[in-house]
Amino acid sequence: MRITGKAKTVLFLMACLGVMTGLSAASVPLYRLFCQATGLNGTTQRGTQAPGAINDRVRIDFDANVSPKLPWKFAPELKSDTIDVGARDMAFFTATNLSDHPITGSATYNVTPAQAGKYFTKIQCFCFTQQTLKPGETARMPVIFFVDPKIATDPDTRDVQTITLSYTFYPVDSGKAAS
Template sequence: MSASTLDMRKNRTAVFAVLMALGMLALGFAAVPLYRMFCQVTGFAGTTQVASESDAARAARFADSAAARTISIRFDGNTASDMPWTFHPEHPTDTVTIGQRDMAIYIAKNNSDERITGTATFNVEPEQAGAYFNKIQCFCFTEQVLEPGQEVRMPVLYYVDPKALDDPNMKGVEQITLSYTFHRALDLAE
């Protein structure tokens, strides 16, 4: 084998290795949004659904029927260890009619002497309930900015989809927990 053929093979192998590394890097960056999209579509890992007003109206028609049932919703609020906020639900539990819109209020207070931007992550338990827990409006859809010492009331407008009653995996579920954790938002200006 000639030296030029050997060099050509080495160059081709190097280009292939660089392309593979770039492809793996791209997949690494794409993994989080792709996983989030998968969870939102399927309700996997307790991810709630985002509902439109027309979806809520359809569910409300069901709630007005004689077949409507109630379910207990437990609310939970936490903060990351580096987040100097107090964050909790106004009421820890509520009983709602399946298909009917309801609202929960969470209270956040910035206990520091600096302006802090926070973002909330959420989860629903049991996991199979995530596909049926629909949020119409939520503070978790956007970043929240609190000035030093500021306290705010933040609403979550939601409903439990009546389709949950037809799911055998939801049989026996008497309570759904909606849990939020506030984290400091990344400051891209730094």
């Protein structure tokens, strides 16, 4: 059986469609991995242990936001803290469910300036899992982190004196609209 020119074109286009579909399905996880590896757009790193303090300090500003669709109050306990670069540190945020029913939220995060993201490492964070609050419940949520000492030797970040860690809570789609 001989394949005609039109059939070859159709087969070629179908193959291209399959490749493009595969790439689009993989783009989100690949982009996430790329951002985590490079710190692009303020994406922070995940770690298990701080390397130890060096003789350098940086101020961390904490920012908290809530989607208008989520009836929660969310705020950092401290607006800022000055920490030792390389040392393990902890900050707390509080969230209160202002509704009359349980609601699950999920926090997104970023760091500014964006180039500092690859040096900001979280050991433990409430943002790693979804948070469910009962009606009127208030939860105190920790984030354990450190700033990698390499920030002091990178030409793009060695002059960074303040890093802002920002969170935004969104409702988790559970099939019900938040009220």
